[in-house]
Amino acid sequence: MGNILQSVMGSHVIGYGGSKRKVEEVESDDDDTMDLDSLLHTPKKRRLNSTSKYIYKTLFEEGRASDVSVVALGNEWHLHKVYLCQSPYFSSMFSGNWTETNQSQINIEILDDNINIDALHLALGQFYKDDIEVEAAQVIPLLATALLLQMDPLIDQCTCIMLETINLQTVLQYHEAARRYGVVEVDKACKQWLLHNLLTQVTDHPGTLSRIPPDLLYELLSSPHLYVMQTEFSVYVMLKAWVFLRLNHSWEGSHEAAFLDAHKYFRNRSEPGYFLEEEGKEFSLVFSALRLIYLIYHHLDVEMLYSDRILPPSWLTPASMHQWYNMLRIDQGKDRGPSEISEEEFDKSCTRCGRVLANSGQHIWRWTGYNFGLDLVMTHDGASLRLKRNHRTENIATIAQPTRRNIMYRVTVASLDEQNQVVYTKTTGVQSVSLAKNEEIRVMLLDPEVKYPLLLSANFLITTNHQLPVQPTGTSTVTAVGLPGHGNRE
Template sequence: MLQLDAITEQCISVMTASISVNTAVEYYEAGIKYEYSQVTTAAFDWMLLNLFYSFSKNFKELRKISVELMTKLVASPDLAVELTEFSVYTILKLWAWLKIRPDWEQFTNESDVTETCKNDHEKLNLQLDKSKVFKPAFQALRLPHILCHEDHLKTLEEDKLFPLKMLEKMAASLYDTTLEADCNTKGSFFPASVSEDQFSRRCLRLGRILINPMSYSWRWTNFLFGARFLWTLTNESITVKMDRTLGKHRNIRLMFRVKATSLDKEGRSKATQSSGLQVITLGSLQTVVLTLDKVIPFPLILTVNYLILRPENSSNNMKDHMNSEVRELHGLDL
């Protein structure tokens, strides 16, 4: 028995050390089948980091991901998105197309799939029996964070995966909430915090690759409630401040978590740093959100999760919107 346990431990060690785009899905499924929780967790964590940076370029492995597994990945607050929540929607479409098309091997890149399938909506329709199986994965999308951008809303309307009336209702609700939030000019109007569980379920997910430690600044252009932030990497520090170019002078209270991860050539984490969950009030001055170790190797995958905290004395309409937003995030009526 002791010898068998030793062999099992060695097997687990080998599997966790050899996770790659070609083994992650198989190891995850094997871990579940044989109750190797360490392997299951390691494979899942690898896929959270590499869904966009490895699977999006490997169609054979991407289509192996089951609906149940993809749903868990999409729902996770720790998913390292490529840019914004819209990137999650894009890779979901790619994954679904690859799974339902028998001629998937003809495609060599994402643009091939998009060009071939863009006028073929009847084959990817969440109302049809053939595509209903994908509903749980699309229901796990944080749809309000996609609808805040006009171009993305237009894409969703053209794709016709979601009922048009539902999209219009959610977009109108987001617009009303944005107007209400934009009228506030007092930073103290925002509550101090929300629970970690609420944050995990509702936070905006952003991502970026930092190629080297040189100084540069960037913005993620898709923003909620009139808030636009300027992010900067300089002197091993990542900072953020309000972007005043739009003429907005109010401060924003922000709950956030910033994480930087260095990967080896197989996509396995070599080093990671996290700010932990914090609450700050942002104005025109830069605020340091993460100080990087000088020895952490570049390039880095940067993941940012944040939630703009709502007014404590919000109206009933505002509260109703927030309650409905949570329901929509995790139970879209498709």
């Protein structure tokens, strides 16, 4: 017995033949005991059938102990005043001198065609639980219901869902709902989405393009922050397609076919005169958002403008005269470009152009068209954007080339996610620079994490935009970029 005891203890106790390794084993066992003791006293969480789920199931879904019923759209819910009073709508109804205060049945007349039974069920159920699960397709009816019932937390949740799901399929619906219900944050976000995507995504989908209401389109086209792909003339071409689609509601086809058929439609018009003066007067406001002086930068563009017979000469002639006046001033050394003007004035007068950078490789380009002898070349090298005043000898004979030219610019870039929402953006702000011949400057350093494709929007102002002398009373005048006699609407 003693030998067995000695043999067992000898492997664990110092003085019975144990080694240093065996001493460490003793210390390790103590640590294990402490760990086990700690585990025994560490609380473990397991989700049981929660109180909120029980309340929702028994009180809302089953209507147990109901003290009031709500009837709307032919459906009835057996509910509880104590829960409904979370809403000011019901709270004032049950606590004042209203007819419904002591009634056991409340009839709600629904006048909003956006509100449906499913939305009412979701909204009323929110009085009994603290989470929500709703599809984007149902969020507008739910928002309308939440506004009717004055459920501020639910309104906030609907707003968040809408902001997260703005895309090509939802943007126009969300914008209409935001404007109808006064949800300013969603209204602003929808317009921002359209400013980035109107001339890239929306123009590729004729059905969406045709549904843009005139007042919204005017607001978008008036913005200096519109991402114009290529030049201002692309905005004019898009407008032609939009008008064609608005006039031909049953038309179906690809976006290429839409632009081609729109071109043919205006070329083949049998009506005399110009479209905006007669049958197209309702579209005049939208076309007035065009920056007219930047439509006449190429002889082929001018030929198309007059062949289409959309814009009347009373619009185009003053714009042409304005450009001719600026060219004479530059050629005769009276204008070396703008130096310092306000950002507001820059926004009204600048040209808008842009492009898509598909990858991080090197890109070198210029926006073609007449630029008063000033050839601006942009370079993207994956890390930065650079601007160069390229001195082309073929321009020497056409217009004076001063040693330095002043320009003002703003360059903005944006990366979009799978819903074409902005996930990254950076801008130079409005900058003024004086460039010598062949001088190049860096306009923007891109962040390393920038994702491609990258949308690029550029605004330039290369003349001081002096106005022609005041004309005699009774004749029309033209602003730098706006419609004769209308000025620039903001």
